[in-house]
Amino acid sequence: MDIVTERFSKQYSSSPDVSRDIAEDMQGYxxxxxxxxxxxxxxxxxxxxxxxxxxxHAYQYSDELPIECSCFFNSNNELVFEVSDYGQSMSKEEFNRAVNGEFIEPDPDDPETWTTSGRGFIIVVQLTDNLEYIQNGNKNTFKLLKRAE
Known part of the structure; x- marks a missing residue:
């Protein structure tokens, strides 16, 4: 069970810049x-x-739709981040493929390796201690855990 300490929680509106807004708020927290x-x-x-x-993907580039972000420290002093949307969900198979993919180092001589799509979840998995995908009704939540020390 998580012990909530000074929970940060805020709802944002989807937009091309919303990730920057969330990142700035989270830096302060x-x-x-x-x-x-x-x-x-x-x-x-x-x-x-x-x-x-x-x-x-969930909102297909639609603006003004809710994205919720929260963060707190659990009893193990891990940071728990939850990012939720109410858009199109991923299947468990899609999620597993995304997080278990192989990161291909871009090769200047091979344009096939230049794509940036498909690398995001691989990066998230490498930089966190745990990543979960939770579907509850029409709410999709990514839960990231990161040791704070």
Missing amino acids: LRNNQVSQEIIDQIELCLVEVVNNAYE
Whole structure:
């Protein structure tokens, strides 16, 4: 069971810039809780990836739809981030394929390796301690855990 300490929670409207807004708010919350800059930078990258994914895939680039973000420290001093949308959901198979994909290093001589699509969840998995995808009715939530030390 999670012990909630100073929960950050806010609802945003989907837009091309919403991931930056969430990242800025989260930086302030994390700094106020003495989280190291290295962890803040990693979390920022993860949040931008997850929020952009919601905007692009769940909402199909539609503006003004709700994206909820919350963060707290659990009893193990792990940061728990939850990013939720109410758009198109992923199947468990799609999620598993996305997080278990292989990161292909771009090769300047091979344009086939230049694509950026499909790398986001691989990066999130590498920078967090756990990533879950939870569907509850029409709500889709990505839950990220990151040790704060």
